[in-house]
Amino acid sequence: MEVYKFVMPEVIFGNGSIKQVGESCIRLGAQKILIVTDPGVVESGWLELVVQSCHEVGLSYSVFSDLTTNPKDFEVTKGLAHYLNAECDAILGVGGGSAIDVAKAIAILATNGGDIGDYEGVDKISMPLPPLVMVATTAGSGSEVSQFSIILDSEHNKKLTIISKSLVPDIAIIDPETLRTKSALLTATTGLDVLTHGIESYLSIAATPLTDVHAENAILLVAKYLRQSVASKLNEEAKKNMAMASLQAGLAFSNAILGAVHGMSHAIGGKFLLPHGDVNGILLPHVMEFNYISAPDKFARIVTLLSGEEKRWSDSGQDAVELVKQLAHDIGAPKRLSELGLTKQDAKKISADAIEDACMITNPRDITEQDIERLFIQAL
Amino acid sequence: MTNRQAMIDRLVGVQSSKRNYYVALKNSVTEMKKKNIQLEIINDVMKGFNIEMSMNDILQFILKKMRPFFSFSYLGLFELHYESEQLHVHTIYPKVDSYQQIGPILQQDHSLYWEVVQDNKYRNYILNKTDSYIELEPFKHLELRQVIIFPMYVQGKIIGLFSLGSNEVIEYDADDLRFFQQLTDQIAVSHENVRLYREVLQKKNEWEQTFTAVKDPIFLVDLEGNIVQANETAKDFFHLQENNLNLHDVLYGENVPSETIMERCIKEQNAINEELKLFNKAYCEVYAYPVFHERGKVLHIIVYVRDITNKRQYEVQIMQSSKLAAIGEMAAGVAHELNNPLTAILGNSQILLRKEQEDSPTIHLLRDIYECGRRSQNIIRNLLTFSRQDEYLFERCSINEAIHNVLGMVGYQMEQDQIYVELNLAEQMPLIDGSAQQIEQVIINLMLNAKDALKERESTKQIKIESSQCEEFVYVTVRDNGIGMSDEERGNIFDPFFTTKQVRKGTGLGLSVSLGIAESHQGNIIVESTPGKGSSFTLQLPLCIESG
Numbered sequence: 001m002e003v004y005k006f007v008m009p010e011v012i013f014g015n016g017s018i019k020q021v022g023e024s025c026i027r028l029g030a031q032k033i034l035i036v037t038d039p040g041v042v043e044s045g046w047l048e049l050v051v052q053s054c055h056e057v058g059l060s061y062s063v064f065s066d067l068t069t070n071p072k073d074f075e076v077t078k079g080l081a082h083y084l085n086a087e088c089d090a091i092l093g094v095g096g097g098s099a100i101d102v103a104k105a106i107a108i109l110a111t112n113g114g115d116i117g118d119y120e121g122v123d124k125i126s127m128p129l130p131p132l133v134m135v136a137t138t139a140g141s142g143s144e145v146s147q148f149s150i151i152l153d154s155e156h157n158k159k160l161t162i163i164s165k166s167l168v169p170d171i172a173i174i175d176p177e178t179l180r181t182k183s184a185l186l187t188a189t190t191g192l193d194v195l196t197h198g199i200e201s202y203l204s205i206a207a208t209p210l211t212d213v214h215a216e217n218a219i220l221l222v223a224k225y226l227r228q229s230v231a232s233k234l235n236e237e238a239k240k241n242m243a244m245a246s247l248q249a250g251l252a253f254s255n256a257i258l259g260a261v262h263g264m265s266h267a268i269g270g271k272f273l274l275p276h277g278d279v280n281g282i283l284l285p286h287v288m289e290f291n292y293i294s295a296p297d298k299f300a301r302i303v304t305l306l307s308g309e310e311k312r313w314s315d316s317g318q319d320a321v322e323l324v325k326q327l328a329h330d331i332g333a334p335k336r337l338s339e340l341g342l343t344k345q346d347a348k349k350i351s352a353d354a355i356e357d358a359c360m361i362t363n364p365r366d367i368t369e370q371d372i373e374r375l376f377i378q379a380l
Numbered sequence: 381m382t383n384r385q386a387m388i389d390r391l392v393g394v395q396s397s398k399r400n401y402y403v404a405l406k407n408s409v410t411e412m413k414k415k416n417i418q419l420e421i422i423n424d425v426m427k428g429f430n431i432e433m434s435m436n437d438i439l440q441f442i443l444k445k446m447r448p449f450f451s452f453s454y455l456g457l458f459e460l461h462y463e464s465e466q467l468h469v470h471t472i473y474p475k476v477d478s479y480q481q482i483g484p485i486l487q488q489d490h491s492l493y494w495e496v497v498q499d500n501k502y503r504n505y506i507l508n509k510t511d512s513y514i515e516l517e518p519f520k521h522l523e524l525r526q527v528i529i530f531p532m533y534v535q536g537k538i539i540g541l542f543s544l545g546s547n548e549v550i551e552y553d554a555d556d557l558r559f560f561q562q563l564t565d566q567i568a569v570s571h572e573n574v575r576l577y578r579e580v581l582q583k584k585n586e587w588e589q590t591f592t593a594v595k596d597p598i599f600l601v602d603l604e605g606n607i608v609q610a611n612e613t614a615k616d617f618f619h620l621q622e623n624n625l626n627l628h629d630v631l632y633g634e635n636v637p638s639e640t641i642m643e644r645c646i647k648e649q650n651a652i653n654e655e656l657k658l659f660n661k662a663y664c665e666v667y668a669y670p671v672f673h674e675r676g677k678v679l680h681i682i683v684y685v686r687d688i689t690n691k692r693q694y695e696v697q698i699m700q701s702s703k704l705a706a707i708g709e710m711a712a713g714v715a716h717e718l719n720n721p722l723t724a725i726l727g728n729s730q731i732l733l734r735k736e737q738e739d740s741p742t743i744h745l746l747r748d749i750y751e752c753g754r755r756s757q758n759i760i761r762n763l764l765t766f767s768r769q770d771e772y773l774f775e776r777c778s779i780n781e782a783i784h785n786v787l788g789m790v791g792y793q794m795e796q797d798q799i800y801v802e803l804n805l806a807e808q809m810p811l812i813d814g815s816a817q818q819i820e821q822v823i824i825n826l827m828l829n830a831k832d833a834l835k836e837r838e839s840t841k842q843i844k845i846e847s848s849q850c851e852e853f854v855y856v857t858v859r860d861n862g863i864g865m866s867d868e869e870r871g872n873i874f875d876p877f878f879t880t881k882q883v884r885k886g887t888g889l890g891l892s893v894s895l896g897i898a899e900s901h902q903g904n905i906i907v908e909s910t911p912g913k914g915s916s917f918t919l920q921l922p923l924c925i926e927s928g
Binding site for chain 1: 391
């Protein structure tokens, strides 16, 4: 691409940065914030820190935590009612992708009205959103810096992908300390998600030098620190680097978009309530194999990033796939979709939905519905 | 593939940006400003109509106000007349002559405006030279390229059209069109209000004219009798000057009866009429009509007064003269009957007198018989003259002669009552224009009244009759030294049927008829009286009657 653009929020990074929440909201002119979070965050005690920070600066708030993973449209509607009833004027998302995506969706409806389904697609938002501050407590989704929000249409069991620069939050706060409470399983699955974001945005046909920098570093950090992060909750350095990997992967994919792995996993996520990172981790090697011929040079670079060694381009495709598989294996992630309960019967439906997904557009190799079906079956 | 590239461009979008608050704010401020101006226009249209701004001024105002937002160059108002099925060009602003080509009334065939009336919905028309609308001529002349036409509704009915023309083609969004429709609705309502207002005003004027045209007093009063409205006749008739008067005072003065006609009207909830002698002495028929409220309660009363004084006077005169005619007829009959025996009495007494010696003891008695017969003959002749049933013709007549004639008729009665009648007549009295019979009638009346006034007097009863002339008038005064009258009595004596005499003795008609006769001679009767000392009545008559 010759002319390109890179968007990102103000980013506050570092241990203890979660205490900046109240001050950040005040700076944006907030008088009463709606805190959107999930029960897990409440349980882990991070919400307490957020609330404390609000008290310190005298900021009123109201908490909405009635949401689940793969957040549903009706949860957004509930959250909007909460926002309006409590007469809030800014939104704070605290949590993983679900809480942040719901926070964004509530913000859309708060100023634009209508149903969340009205905004599916690219650039459908016409009015600016209320001030948005996001605190990412899982290294993974990258939603705290991205222009995406993904909500489940509960009636049609389909994921609504909403893309707009207006969804880029005003301030993103990444506090690596929050990763300490994550289980090994969650660390593993979100870590694979970060890797998928890094590799897909790196290979995307919309990638630019600005996104490449972030994508490459994210891949490098995941390769170096994911294993240690899964291994120990107390490894501060590993947590800090995984948080940075997640942030950079998020910056990369938000600006370069993704590819077929996400196209397919969005389709699967629409039909089955499965951990997004696990599905990505299983699909990634298969899609990489398929995409290899589109960018052998970039694959050679991926091998270097993953292994720390310079590689010749001729065998780098297979090497990259193997390195990804090895990493997944090392952290004990599932290897096949069938382990998650998917069957061959699902192939047609999934591929039909996946081909429509916006992420397919930037996949480096042209892809057909049949290709997707084949890849799905391969990954079973 | 270009499709995919376009999609990628949109996803990573160099062309798209995060929505900006400043822009959104600015847009909403601009939008609000526009809405404000729109409200202002609609508000001003409403106000404008109230102060009876002309339609031309209103259209000018709207055009000027809209200019920052809408660049229309012409505004037009068309009026639909349902009954005649005509569409009139009411006002075009700025004023143009070009509609003259198609006339002030639009024909129905090939008319764009008529099409809007028939379609019953707004039309956004962009000029197309191949169309055959009759309006194209004026449009071309005004260099219009776009005309938006809205039907004007009042209670769901089209009363006309409002059109906005511009020299360029502009796209309007739903908000703009909604505003135009609101503006049109407002103009429609205001236009209709003005029309209704004028209609009501005209109706009101018609009623007021009716009210004024009635030449009898009419009042509209409230339940307490306070005058709400009165016509000009009422004001003149009662000499009303101040406002806030009460009709009770106007009609009755200080003698308000226990139940007034208005009170009766309210009580009976029905039309009432009464004959009243009003405070100001006029005889009137007064009619009171209740005006009912929607809920059947009396709200106001209309009081209608008819002055019947003249009619009453006339009736009395008719009555008196028909009575006199009857008496005259009878007197004539009696006179004729008496003439024959009198002739015998006179003839025979003359014969006997001629035969009688001067010194005969009975000559005295015979002479007495002869004289009495003569006198009887005179009385009868006067009676016949008085009761002559001719029309009262005005001729030159002598006042003194009239007085002598009267004395000839009533002198005997006076003698019977031991009344001393003293004559003091001017010697050189000119003749006057008048009816001798009527003048005699007045003098008889005055003498008979004087006689009655003397009835109770014990000592010398006296009546003085004087005649005189002063400038253009002659005067006959009948003066008695009888009981006289109080001031109150004196105020009433000319009213028909007023009498101070005992029942059956008087009809109360004499003086009122006398005054009527005096007035018909352009004269008058002047009264002076002192209780216990006597009264004088002077008949004043002009020498010449002025014609007309």
